Amino acid sequence: MTKYKDANFNQDYINYVKKIAPKTNEARSLWHAFLVGGFICVIGQFIRYFLLYAFGLYGDELAGATSMILIFLGCLLTGFGVYDNIGHIAGGGSIVPITGFANSVCSPAMEFKSEGFVYGLAAKMFVVAGPIIVYGISASVLTGLIYFIIGLFTA
Amino acid sequence: MWNIVFMYLKAFIVGGLICTIAQILINTTKLTSGRILVVFMLAGVLLQSFGVYEYLIDFAGAGATVPISGFGYLLAQGAINGAKNGLYGAITGGLKAASAGITAAVVFSFLVALIFKPKSKIH
Numbered sequence: 257m258t259k260y261k262d263a264n265f266n267q268d269y270i271n272y273v274k275k276i277a278p279k280t281n282e283a284r285s286l287w288h289a290f291l292v293g294g295f296i297c298v299i300g301q302f303i304r305y306f307l308l309y310a311f312g313l314y315g316d317e318l319a320g321a322t323s324m325i326l327i328f329l330g331c332l333l334t335g336f337g338v339y340d341n342i343g344h345i346a347g348g349g350s351i352v353p354i355t356g357f358a359n360s361v362c363s364p365a366m367e368f369k370s371e372g373f374v375y376g377l378a379a380k381m382f383v384v385a386g387p388i389i390v391y392g393i394s395a396s397v398l399t400g401l402i403y404f405i406i407g408l409f410t411a
Numbered sequence: 412m413w414n415i416v417f418m419y420l421k422a423f424i425v426g427g428l429i430c431t432i433a434q435i436l437i438n439t440t441k442l443t444s445g446r447i448l449v450v451f452m453l454a455g456v457l458l459q460s461f462g463v464y465e466y467l468i469d470f471a472g473a474g475a476t477v478p479i480s481g482f483g484y485l486l487a488q489g490a491i492n493g494a495k496n497g498l499y500g501a502i503t504g505g506l507k508a509a510s511a512g513i514t515a516a517v518v519f520s521f522l523v524a525l526i527f528k529p530k531s532k533i534h
Contacts, residue, residue, distance in 0.1 A: 266494055286434050293430025293478070294423035295469065296482035299424040300473030305415065315462045319485070320511030321478055326477065327512060331519040337530030348433030352478045356514065361516045367462070377524050384445040385516065388452050388479070392486050395456040396505025400490030402460070404501040407494055 262401050285347055292342065292349030300353075302324055330358030337365070360384035418472055425467065425474030448479050455483020460491070485509050 303322045309311045312409055333339040340358045343350040350356050361381055368380035382389070423430040433447050442450070455478075464484040465477040476483055486505040493504020506513075 262515055267498075282438055285438060286431050289433045289434035290427035292435075294427030297422045297426025297471075297474045297477045300426075304473050306478075307513045312458060313428055316508065317460035322473070322476070323482075323512045324515040327515040328519050331516075331523045335523040335527035340530070346430075348428065348435075348437050348447065349427075349430040351447055352430045352433045352480075354426045354477055354479060354482065356444070357479055357482065357512075358516050360444065362523050365520045366527060369524050369529070377434055377521070381517070381520055381524075384448065387445060387449050387496055388482075389513065390485060390510065391449055391475035392452050392456065393506055394510035395483070396486035396490040396509075399456060399460040399487045400501030400504055403491050404498055 289347050290346055291351035292346035293353060294349075294354055296326075296349070296353040299329075326354050330355030331362040332358045334362040337376040339363075357385065357388070422470045422474035422477075425471035426477055429474075429475075429478045429480065435527060437480045451479045451484075452483040455480030456487045457483075459487035482512055485512070 300322060300339070303325050307318055307321050318376060330339060333342070339350065339355070340363070343356075343359070350359070357397050361384070364383045365381040368376040369377060371380070417440030430449075433451065436442055436447060436450070453463055458467075458480070464475065464480070465488070468481070468484065476484070485508045489508025490501060490505040493502070495505070
């Protein structure tokens with residue numbers, strides 16, 4: 257595909273597109289992202305306290321169980337079609353929390369079930385999560401190797 | 412008592428601010444949600460590999476662990492802890508620490524996709 261510079265376009269047309277394109281109300285979208293994102297974190301904090309006092313979990317187990325419950329809730333709300341509606345309002349506030357990660361796994365899995373259980377549901381599940389896992393694991397191995405090498409010299 | 416109320420407040424503000432940063436990125440750069448998630452996860456890995464993110468978790472609790480950057484923190488911290496036990500730990504530690512989240516996401520998504528039918532999206 258050839259790349260066009262803005263100058264090659266008809267200026268009137270560019271102005272027309274700018275006028276017609278939906279404007280995101282910046283201040284409003286930031287406020288919504290702040291409220292919804294903060295609220296999801298408050299739910300997370302509630303689950304943390306609940307698991308801490310009711311089941312005596314702590315440390316890694318507490319963190320793991322909390323994110324598992326949040327991921328469960330994220331998947332369930334995606335199943336009922338609620339999470340996408342939250343996303344329309346909240347934007348970043350629903351994408352960045354771990355529930356948004358769950359949504360990004362669950363949503364394409366549901367969507368592509370009609371294309372089969374192997375190449376549809378199971379393969380498309382990782383359309384968004386795949387890159388996160390690829391770069392996450394690679395970055396963690398790099399971190400581990402750097403710390404291992406530093407450890408060799410400082411031991 | 413006030414400790415707990417204060418903790419909720421800190422979780423709300425810090426978690427909300429992290430999401431606001433994401434929304435600023437969305438508004439100004441047109442990054443898609445998949446790229447936003449990767450950027451924030453890598454930011455968590457980077458911050459923790461300098462040992463910074465754990466202070467944010469001490470301060471804000473779920474406000475720092477619930478955003479995807481907390482997932483990056485888990486990956487980095489797992490690798491750092493593993494590296495203390497040798498090369499094998501350095502390589503496997505990250506995914507080991509993140510296994511709860513990945514397993515939950517895969518299994519619950521599979522079950523939900525089996526049970527529910529996709530809703531038609533209204534744009």
